[in-house]
Amino acid sequence: NESAKPKVGFILADELGVECRSTDGGTSLKTPNIDKLAAQGMRFTRCFSNPFCSPSRASLLTGRYPFKNGLTTVLDTKEKEDLYLHPDQPSFARQLKQAGYATELAGKWHMSLEHKHNTINDLGFDQYQTWRIFDDNGEKTTRYWTPYLIRNGTVIADQVKERYGPDLDLEFHLNFIKTMAEKKQPFLAYYATCLPHFPWEPTPDSKEQGYRERVIGHKGDPKFFPDMVAYLDKQIGKMLQTLDDLGIADHTIVIFLADNGTDRALVNEWSGGRKIAGGKGTMTDRGTHVPLIVRWPGRIKEGSACTDLIDFSDLLPTLCEVTGSVLPKQEIHGRSFAPQLFGKSGNPREWVHIQHQTARQVRNSDYMLDNKNQLRRVVEIWEDAAKPDENRFPEKEAAARKSLQAVFDSLGK
Template sequence: MICYLVKVWSAIGLRVALSAVCVLLWAQVGHAAAPPNIVLIMADDMGYECVSANGSTTYSTPHLDRLAADGMRFRHAHSQPICTPSRVQIMTGIYNERNYIRFGILDPQATTFGHLLRKAGYATCIAGKWQLEGGMQAPDLFGFDEHCLWQLNRRPSRYPNPGLEVNGQQKDYTDGAYGPDIVTDYIVDFIGRHQDQPFFVYYPMILPHWPFEPTPDSEDWDPQAEGLLRGHGELKYFKDMVHYTDKMVGKVVAQLDRLGLRDNTLVIFTADNGTYVKIKSYIGDRAVQGGKGLTTDNGTHVPMIARWPARIRTGQVSNALIDFSDILPTLSEVGGAPVPDRIDGRSFFPVLTGQKDSARDWIYCWYERNGRVNRASQHVRDRQYKRYADGRFFDLIADPTEQANLMVSELSSEQEVAELKLSKALAEVLERSEQTEAVKQERKASKDE
């Protein structure tokens, strides 16, 4: 076996040799014969209510519905209220109170799931929206071998005739191309080129974030359009953009199926936050107002679907409580990569494989768009109740928009138990938060000396 690895090393290089080692280690610890491929797709500004498998009567999402029918649909997955906080948390497995700097940046010292899976022998690719600064070298520095991104070091059109950065080169498209098609086609090509080795694709989608513009499937699509650089566009196009989001997911999944990679590929679909605040959608006859930027349910409740035919039974609906810090440890466990110390997330791999119903009893949210500690909103919640650091307590089933603060003196016995549990959890988090802030201040003081 050692001789074989030496030959591999000599013939095709260090990275592929490491991949071979990881395959062997994976088999030795009781996993399948080959590490699974991983595709993580995250839509931009698309709340739980936008997927017809979740009961939406406003949108039709047949590809996502099929993905859910073939795997597991989650009813209680939560992001952060807006994009950068969610991107930082999903990529690092750490709550924002510990490593969030400000909007539009990822800590240059952060360890991401790209680092972990690349080190474990995966070919890694990120395509879609960046918005995390760091310059042209950032994708590689954060663990990605290849990239095809919008907003890496500039902010041109993202939809018709876009400007993108592809593996360190700025590219401007003027032939009627549509940004989401370009990045999705790049992913499809990447999968084809790496079908014989483990790969990790992270697809932070451009869609369906404003500006709301026609898609190539809209009746008034104009291939000569320059794309809006200012303003939100017209709300009427949001529905078309959700449909195109679904279409792009279908294109990626179809490539996996076409190449025979279906069974041994974990596909996870989710979204980075709730829907834009001016958009009203329906689940059945219940109206859901978009809540992007809010800590209420409509700001953080997002769709999540997982398909992995080799390990996930079809047609599952999970009540497991998931937050974005849980993605990194889950992908690490799936890919056989060591999980860093001191992360906050908990792997829901046992939920995917039917070994557990849930990996946690509560989730925590620290949110302040620009990272200002003294203005941050903090809460702990479970499936039904939410406790804020300022003392507010809500029943989210009876009051999803948080209009009626429940007074502690008037709680039922069930509510008292829930409030006590969440208060204890919040106290633990706040104590750790104070310790984290003290460490930050010590580091700052040492730098200033």
């Protein structure tokens, strides 16, 4: 019965560490709609990504770690145009599509450089509108004001002049949701917004607008970061309101998370006045500890929290379980946390795996071991990273090293 399948609204923020979310202790930024989502659903206090964009997005989509899905580095230069997520990899979009879902992606793809390899349809998305990082000449493009957007394979040029990229993406996204709701068609609507990734520029709501110089490659001014987070939050509010207006909110699972930690140029405050610098690109919690919230009215307890370890590979099996879709035939690393969503204990993982390029790390609740055999204590996010091999608790450290090395051995290369 197609109408009985839950609809899925997936929101992926771009570079928003856990310290940015007030429901976890952040005090610098105001996010009333994200807070409302957490109050109406379950927040996961220990969700871990990879430290950079492309590997995180690929682990999320495939249910596999980078060494297995092949996307181990961020696609940020033209020299990487032949590195991409191959269509033979698993994909939660494909699994849901095979189960009768209409599928859509709006915002940022970044699992291939689309001027050379466009694999969005092949990986299971029926419709898409994305910012393309390079134009046909291999020149870098803009994502915010007058963005370079591709809609279902075609560059849209005239409609974007002096428009704000996230507005255009949200319009495409909400139109898809409205169309599918009218058709009573189950859908996966994936909003992978560019916000609040640099360049930090004024949003349409910023008081100061004169800064809109479209200099490609600049990082902008960090003073606009709070405006960009506020705009992301406002867009989430519009999305939730649309679900209410269409009468489908109770039948829609909404998932919010971010692809990696906050940029290192940004400092946010945590409760108690602690200042926390972003850690994007580092194998620390500041680079990889991200927010995750899931709402499903009437099914997930309001205002609940789960402290289990979650990593990005877990989203694929979880989505398959809650939508009644089959798992892919290929081996995946993820473990479903669907039971936890419904208040059961489930089968929580004891460790997460984090990777950038050849650097890999497995982390449990107390220790992290990297593939250079360095063991570090897990510290609070406001503390400086622990030094390797401190030898403070020899027996405990030896046991942690043994169990985490066994994880590496079981995963292989």
